[in-house]
Amino acid sequence: MLPSKLVLSKLLETLYDAAADPLQWPQFLCEVTRAVHGNNAALVIHDVKHLTSAASLHWGIDQSVIRRYDEYYGRRDIWRQKALSRSYPGWIATSEEVCSMAELRRSEFYNDLVGPNDMAHAMWSLVEQSNSRYTNFGVYRSLREGEFKKHEVQLLRFLAPHMKRAFEIHFQFADLKHRGESLQAALDALSAGVILVGHKMRIVAMNRTAAKVVAESDGLLAIQEVLRADSARETSLLARLVAEGEATSNGRGLGPAGAMLVSRKSRSPLQLLVTPVRNLKFDVGSSVKAIVFVNDPDQRARPPQLALEALFGLTSAEYRVTVLLSDGHAPPAIAGILGVSRNTLKSQLSSIYRKTGTSSQSQLVRILSKLAINAEHKEPAQM
Numbered sequence: 221m222l223p224s225k226l227v228l229s230k231l232l233e234t235l236y237d238a239a240a241d242p243l244q245w246p247q248f249l250c251e252v253t254r255a256v257h258g259n260n261a262a263l264v265i266h267d268v269k270h271l272t273s274a275a276s277l278h279w280g281i282d283q284s285v286i287r288r289y290d291e292y293y294g295r296r297d298i299w300r301q302k303a304l305s306r307s308y309p310g311w312i313a314t315s316e317e318v319c320s321m322a323e324l325r326r327s328e329f330y331n332d333l334v335g336p337n338d339m340a341h342a343m344w345s346l347v348e349q350s351n352s353r354y355t356n357f358g359v360y361r362s363l364r365e366g367e368f369k370k371h372e373v374q375l376l377r378f379l380a381p382h383m384k385r386a387f388e389i390h391f392q393f394a395d396l397k398h399r400g401e402s403l404q405a406a407l408d409a410l411s412a413g414v415i416l417v418g419h420k421m422r423i424v425a426m427n428r429t430a431a432k433v434v435a436e437s438d439g440l441l442a443i444q445e446v447l448r449a450d451s452a453r454e455t456s457l458l459a460r461l462v463a464e465g466e467a468t469s470n471g472r473g474l475g476p477a478g479a480m481l482v483s484r485k486s487r488s489p490l491q492l493l494v495t496p497v498r499n500l501k502f503d504v505g506s507s508v509k510a511i512v513f514v515n516d517p518d519q520r521a522r523p524p525q526l527a528l529e530a531l532f533g534l535t536s537a538e539y540r541v542t543v544l545l546s547d548g549h550a551p552p553a554i555a556g557i558l559g560v561s562r563n564t565l566k567s568q569l570s571s572i573y574r575k576t577g578t579s580s581q582s583q584l585v586r587i588l589s590k591l592a593i594n595a596e597h598k599e600p601a602q603m
Contacts, residue, residue, distance in 0.1 A: 221371050222378055223255060231255065232382055239386035249279035252379065256372040258359040259338045262286075263347070263387070265355045266300055273297050276355070285337050298327045299342065307346050307354060312377050314368050315342040338362035343373055345380040347387045357383055406530035413514030414531075421447045421462050424508050433514055439484035440492075440514065447512065449482050458482070458512075461494040465510030468496035468577060476583060477510060490514055495587055496577040497531070513587070532575045541568050545581050546588040 222228065234251055238244035249261040260280030266273045273294030275286045294300070302318045315324070324330045324340075334340055339360035348355040359368070359376070404425065407414050413430030415423060423445050426434065434442045441448040447462070449455045457480050467473030477494035484490065493513040511531065528534045534542060544554045555565045578584045 259361045261359045311346040343368045403530045406526045415512040416508045417510045439482045465496040469509045
């Protein structure tokens with residue numbers, strides 16, 4: 221029999237809070253463990269290719285036990301070995317269904333790790349599975365407390381689809397966070413200024429170079445996280461270019477946006493190039509609608525591969541083609557240099573233009589010129 225509706229509601233509230241806020245996971249693990257009269261709980265990620273396992277989240281388990289499992293006993297996890305061929309989407313099982321107690325007791329895994337740490341009995345729910353890994357949520361208790369009962373397994377079965385959804389959200393947020401960090405590193409490697417702009421010119425992110433330009437409050441401004449120019453006329457033009465880029469990004473327009481000058485008090489005007497971008501998210505909920513490049517026109521070095529991969533999703537082969545285009549080579553010459561057929565090159569060019577929101581070599585070169593690294597301006601290494 222399931223707990224009361226109030227108890228179930230509280231469990232689900234904590235679960236979905238944890239999906240968005242990783243700091244809440246221990247609280248959920250604690251609540252669900254106590255609800256089924258367990259001692260501890262863990263989310264364990266199993267690497268199918270390398271046959272290794274690691275505890276990603278846990279509650280009630282000493283950190284030294286987690287470390288020993290991750291470093292040694294994960295490979296000797298007899299439960300994982302037995303369950304690998306049995307698990308399927310929606311799979312829920314108790315440890316006794318996977319491996320007999322007699323066989324478990326003969327294993328190094330039991331005698332050195334789970335037995336001494338009150339984890340002799342377990343029940344699991346499969347919350348995530350792919351070709352490379354699968355992830356189980358498990359609750360554990362000691363030998364003296366006995367097997368998990370039918371009504372306790374029933375609670376885990378009730379929670380299973382919710383946990384699957386919550387962990388999907390959790391992993392997506394983690395991937396977005398990692399991608400955001402990787403993209404920020406790529407942006408910061410550029411001497412050219414790069415500003416990622418969202419809806420209504422809201423600044424999603426910018427690299428160090430652009431941040432320095434904006435911090436000077438001379439020509440280009442950030443007012444309440446919205447991109448502006450000192451001049452009202454230039455702000456209006458910038459807004460129009462960004463709106464055109466956003467329309468193309470959303471599939472409602474075909475315009476390439478464009479370039480403009482932003483005047484400054486006593487220095488040469490800043491050169492801005494606004495370009496659409498599709499399917500780029502910097503962080504959770506931060507959809508990028510246009511990229512604004514802020515650059516010195518004298519910079520003419522090749523753009524770094526990391527930046528082009530992060531910003532536009534170019535492959536290594538497409539990067540090589542892009543570099544040769546930026547050097548002024550015509551497509552037939554590029555096919556000869558790379559040793560590929562013209563049809564292959566045509567396909568690569570089509571992909572490059574689509575990903576960068578351009579339609580010609582000249583438009584592409586204009587964007588690439590804004591991404592150039594000036595080696596003379598690299599910061600010295602820190603000792």
